[in-house]
Amino acid sequence: MQEYRNIYQIARESTGLTQEKASECMDISVDSLRAYEGGKRTPPDKVVIKMIEIYDTQYLAYQHLKTSAEVGQKYLPEIEIKELPVAILRLQKEVSDFIKLRDVMIEITCDGVIDEYERPQWNQIVKELDDVVEAIMALKFAK
Template identity: 70%
Template sequence: MDYRNIYQIARESSGFTQEKAAELLNISVESLRAYEGDRRVPPDKTVIRMIELYNTQYLAYQHLKTNAEVGKAYLPDIELKDLPTAMLRLQKEVTDFIKCKDELIDITCDGIIDNQEMPRFKEILKELDDITAAIYSLKFAKPLNDRREIR
């Protein structure tokens, strides 16, 4: 199977040829090929035009997660799922957090997190990270009647 990067997958999923996409993005076909071949990273303004043309907000997330140091360091990994599965995952993650909500209040209400509380505080923050990832997964989920390739 041939490797295809995030920009190529987004373009192909929206049904554009490289030539038509380059024309509508107001860039050369050679530039688009360089972006899709991982020889160059497209500037943010070009990525914004791609997102709008290809109608895929997920490309914004992928672009930041793979090309920006802050995205690599702080954006959670997300899994793209179908809409019902994404909704169930979000519900599960929220339920998991609710189970430890009172404990978070106890740990943080005095404004001090001591060494004994810190390990559990970090575990609870991980629950919040899981909710964030589930929210993004739901945001970018595709309805079952719109089965485009998304990676």
Template identity: 45%
Template sequence: MPQCERNIYKTARQAKGLTQESAAEKLGISETSLRAYESGDRVPPVEVVDLMVIAYDSQLLGIQHLRASAEMARSILPEVQALPLSEAVLQLLNRVYAFADNHRDRQLMAIAADGCIDEDEQPLFLQIVEHDLQEIIEAAMAVRYASGRHA
């Protein structure tokens, strides 16, 4: 796991406004263990991350942990940036408008109209799904987990 990703635990704790001492108590672990997780010396077990997600009120931490710890998760879960709500919303709208402005919506409808993807349609379909829609999904998830968002 790259060093920057190991700090996700510390970032989530600090965003919740908890000290290491209070967080360790809430999690039922030692401060030494928490320091090891936050310094990147050890990766917390899934059970501890589950508790962190709850204690820190951070589903984003769960996604970041999965992406950082499992190759399979990196191929399934999009990378989600922790952004202020206003910035996340603007990014999402920009990507949706670009999708429409570039007529990707119409191209996707044309590809799907007959219920199958022909060999000549395959490259465009993959480009739309793997690039355009992926960007929209990432931006939508950034809105979902944006800082400053209230449930």
């Protein structure tokens, strides 16, 4: 049986800190840290901020919002962590896809109104922008 490891435990273990040392650095009890790492409780934002600073991992902030906040679950894209060269190529591809729609975007928005017949093209532009944002985030957190 594989032991349960959540985002907080993985972040701590990646730094080589013990639960005792990490809890001391965060000024929380070892029992609290165990509860967070065991999935029994969700750490408050102020504790997660300390974890991010102590473990030196901004990706934990993203993971925390994506897993613990309803707004993060609903609106933050899934980010797949990739090797740096792959992340760079993906970003270049997504930017290129968006640039192909740049003139259409200008045409649609120059009058300040998105008409009903322009809506499908506008939705495609927004999707391409979402793809660019996701690629940027994947690059930011690349290995």
